[in-house]
Amino acid sequence: MKIRNVIHKGLRRFIEDDDSSGLPQTVGPKVRKIVSFLQDMEKEGELRTVPLWKAHQMTGDRKGTWSLFVTKNWRITFQINQVEIEIINLDYEDYH
Secondary structure, rough: OEEEEEEOOOHHHHHHHHHHOOOOOHHHHHHHHHHHHHHHHOOHHHHHOHHHHEEEOOOHHHOOOOEEEEEOOEEEEEEEEEEOOOOEEEEEOOOO
């Protein structure tokens, strides 16, 4: 899927320039795998094929937002625009 926009500046720099300086050094390889997976993904059902990422949709005021586990508190979050078949609002955040 195409990634339309990235909210976290460090994650954006990581994706666009392969510059990991805006992310913790220990998460670079895992974030690279997740981003590559998202870009290669064709439909959202594929998200649940990697159990270690604990893919789930959030509820409440974040309903419709997907969350993928990175570290203890940190997640990759995003929404999927079903019409354009693209990922929007990709973020790296601690929402706990």
